[in-house]
Amino acid sequence: MERFSPAPSMTEYLQQANDSLLTMVQIETKEALESVEDIAAVEGIDVLFIGPFDLGNNIGHPVINGIIKKELSDAIDRVLEATHKAGKKAGIFCTSGEQSKVFADKGFDMISVATDYTALQFTLSESLSIARGRRSQSRVDRTELRPRERRGSRGMTNRGGE
Numbered sequence: 001m002e003r004f005s006p007a008p009s010m011t012e013y014l015q016q017a018n019d020s021l022l023t024m025v026q027i028e029t030k031e032a033l034e035s036v037e038d039i040a041a042v043e044g045i046d047v048l049f050i051g052p053f054d055l056g057n058n059i060g061h062p063v064i065n066g067i068i069k070k071e072l073s074d075a076i077d078r079v080l081e082a083t084h085k086a087g088k089k090a091g092i093f094c095t096s097g098e099q100s101k102v103f104a105d106k107g108f109d110m111i112s113v114a115t116d117y118t119a120l121q122f123t124l125s126e127s128l129s130i131a132r133g134r135r136s137q138s139r140v141d142r143t144e145l146r147p148r149e150r151r152g153s154r155g156m157t158n159r160g161g162e
Contacts, residue, residue: 024091028054029033036079047110048083049080049091050076051080066095080107 008016024047029037033055041047052072063073068076076092083090084107091110094100100111114122129135133134 024049026054029058033059033075033078033084037086040082040088045088047089047091048079049093050079051093051111052076053093066099076105136159 007013023045025032025045026049027033027039027060028051032039036048039045044143045094052068053063056068056072058073059075061069061075063069063072080090084152089109090107091112092103092108092110093115095113097113100113101113
């Protein structure tokens, strides 16, 4: 059993929060691309994250039908290189597992394959299909756990008071 400990002081809290949070900036404009080396050098920034759709549109080379033109690919490579040269992590949004693999192989450290909108849309659509009887529930309901079990913060099962 853990002993009660008082809340940390404001200074302690801010230090803990600073140590456990990531500061991310998005590179989505021509101006950000032109200054990417300077942006990457800013102390306190942990991740430079590329939104390829916004960046492509802004630099005049939009992603169309999933095709990334050479000019946008070169811009993405520039951001990746500047980010790693500055000792930071590079992130990018992808629309598929296949595209994610390509960017992982290039050296991206963080890859997002869903937006809040698409994840919510998929979840709601699936749940409504089940509710309407158009689809059977194919996976175990994660909320139904055996007695005295609960999920930990990483999805691991804890038994009893452990």
